[in-house]
Amino acid sequence: MGLSGNSKGLTGRLAFAIAAAVIGSAFQHGYNTGVVNAPQTLIEEFINQTSYDRSGEFMSKSGIKMVWSLAVSIYCVGGMVGGLLTAFISNRFGRKGGLLLNNVLVFVGAGLSALSKLAGSYEMIIIGRFFIGINSGLNAGIVPMYLSEMSPAHLKGAIGSSYQLVITISILLATVFGLPQCLGTSNLWPFLFGLTIIPAIFQLCTLPLCPESPRFLLLNRGQDVRAQEALTWLRGTIEVQDEMEEMKNVAEIMKSESKVTLRELLLNSVLRMPLIISVVIMLAQQLSGINATIFFSTEIFRNAGLSLDVALYATLGMGAINVVMTLVSLVLVEKAGRKTLLLVGFIGVDVICVLLAVCLALKDQVSWISYLSIVLVNAFIIFFASGPGSIPWFLVSELFGQNARSMATSIAITVNWGANFVVGVAFLPLAEVMGPYVFLVFATLVTIFVIFIFFFVPETKNKSPEDVAALFRQKSYQ
Numbered sequence: 001m002g003l004s005g006n007s008k009g010l011t012g013r014l015a016f017a018i019a020a021a022v023i024g025s026a027f028q029h030g031y032n033t034g035v036v037n038a039p040q041t042l043i044e045e046f047i048n049q050t051s052y053d054r055s056g057e058f059m060s061k062s063g064i065k066m067v068w069s070l071a072v073s074i075y076c077v078g079g080m081v082g083g084l085l086t087a088f089i090s091n092r093f094g095r096k097g098g099l100l101l102n103n104v105l106v107f108v109g110a111g112l113s114a115l116s117k118l119a120g121s122y123e124m125i126i127i128g129r130f131f132i133g134i135n136s137g138l139n140a141g142i143v144p145m146y147l148s149e150m151s152p153a154h155l156k157g158a159i160g161s162s163y164q165l166v167i168t169i170s171i172l173l174a175t176v177f178g179l180p181q182c183l184g185t186s187n188l189w190p191f192l193f194g195l196t197i198i199p200a201i202f203q204l205c206t207l208p209l210c211p212e213s214p215r216f217l218l219l220n221r222g223q224d225v226r227a228q229e230a231l232t233w234l235r236g237t238i239e240v241q242d243e244m245e246e247m248k249n250v251a252e253i254m255k256s257e258s259k260v261t262l263r264e265l266l267l268n269s270v271l272r273m274p275l276i277i278s279v280v281i282m283l284a285q286q287l288s289g290i291n292a293t294i295f296f297s298t299e300i301f302r303n304a305g306l307s308l309d310v311a312l313y314a315t316l317g318m319g320a321i322n323v324v325m326t327l328v329s330l331v332l333v334e335k336a337g338r339k340t341l342l343l344v345g346f347i348g349v350d351v352i353c354v355l356l357a358v359c360l361a362l363k364d365q366v367s368w369i370s371y372l373s374i375v376l377v378n379a380f381i382i383f384f385a386s387g388p389g390s391i392p393w394f395l396v397s398e399l400f401g402q403n404a405r406s407m408a409t410s411i412a413i414t415v416n417w418g419a420n421f422v423v424g425v426a427f428l429p430l431a432e433v434m435g436p437y438v439f440l441v442f443a444t445l446v447t448i449f450v451i452f453i454f455f456f457v458p459e460t461k462n463k464s465p466e467d468v469a470a471l472f473r474q475k476s477y478q
């Protein structure tokens with residue numbers, strides 16, 4: 001099943017289509033998650049100064065903090081809105097069409113945030129972050145669907161993982177660009193926000209050259225000829241009869257089934273289980289404590305006696321480990337399988353959360369423990385990236401057939417951003433009350449998720465969505 005000599009493998013055109021879809025989209029998702037960390041102090045000064053210019057009074061510390069948290073967290077609210085819109089947009093305009101259209105939001109969002117300083121309005125950062133959040137939510141929903149629907153079955157996991165790979169790369173880029181030596185200065189920070197226009201332009205130049213998802217064309221639109229053309233383009237061969245046959249069989253079955261509504265998705269016993277799995281996997285990804293670990297990392301590095309500069313580079317190193325490990329996971333996912341990697345990753349994360357809580361609690365008593373904490377933080381990233389980071393995005397597409405996929409994706413993605421929002425808002429207050437023991441909360445949650453995954457998540461490696469659907473029909477746990 002090697003790539004070479006396999007006409008149904010990763011052709012140059014398929015790789016081009018993947019790059020066109022993923023680089024322009026996952027970049028927004030990852031970059032805008034990470035971009036707010038570095039320039040925080042600079043933007044708080046801007047908020048303070050703007051308030052002074054308007055009213056002759058500086059803003060209170062708590063006022064500034066409130067504006068800032070709003071600017072950070074409204075991104076996730078936008079993400080939830082984008083998640084909710086996924087089903088509608090991806091069916092009305094198509095996967096490719098929806099993605100192209102979505103770039104309008106980048107220009108609006110990045111434009112508002114980038115011009116806020118010039119216009120002397122911090123409100124524009126907040127509104128801009130809301131728009132770019134909607135864009136990111138739609139990306140997280142539509143891209144994995146598009147990828148899953150155009151990939152050959154044996155490469156779905158690897159191709160689906162590319163979404164998280166670009167997220168980790170763009171988080172790393174956001175950290176690098178945010179350095180004071182780069183764009184992290186009081187004059188240049190607006191460019192940090194404006195820069196996201198570049199991948200949008202890249203997508204607008206490349207994605208129009210790629211075909212719409214063949215499964216969408218045939219199964220949603222009934223366009224046989226265009227579906228065959230799309231498949232021929234992607235596979236680089238006109239011998240696509242097998243795949244066309246398989247899709248037409250699915251179309252036949254779909255004819256006898258009614259269109260899946262939200263109500264049916266929630267009430268139909270065959271669809272309910274995959275929906276619950278999708279939602280739980282999304283919750284598990286966000287409630288694993290990944291953002292808390294990243295948040296604590298700089299402090300952990302500082303505590304170990306690293307100077308601020310070195311701690312900063314340690315943070316960069318952590319981002320790099322995230323990228324490399326996601327790449328490893330992309331290769332492993334077609335060999336080890338989704339379920340195995342999810343279990344290994346989450347069990348690892350679980351154990352590390354407990355150890356981190358202990359280490360952070362003891363760090364003042366035992367000096368070498370701070371060094372152990374550095375190791376633990378990196379081990380956390382390695383386990384998270386081995387599966388929990390990437391698999392949830394594409395697993396939803398693999399659990400549902402064509403008639404329910406977009407609706408289920410909408411729900412799962414909304415839940416993911418909702419959980420992201422909750423962690424973002426609740427984490428700091430919780431950490432203030434609980435201190436290092438906040439990691440025990442994550443450990444408890446992850447234990448529950450591990451048990452759930454072990455008993456309920458099926459292995460979807462090398463299976464078509466219809467095979468998986470059949471699996472749920474046979475299972476007795478309905």
Ligand SMILES: *[C@@H]1O[C@H](CO)[C@@H](O)[C@H](O)[C@H]1NC(C)=O
Nearest residue numbers: 048049058059060061062064
């Ligand atoms: C706002 O800016 C003024 C002038 O630079 C400064 O004295 C004040 O401490 C700032 N307020 C906060 C909360 O940072």
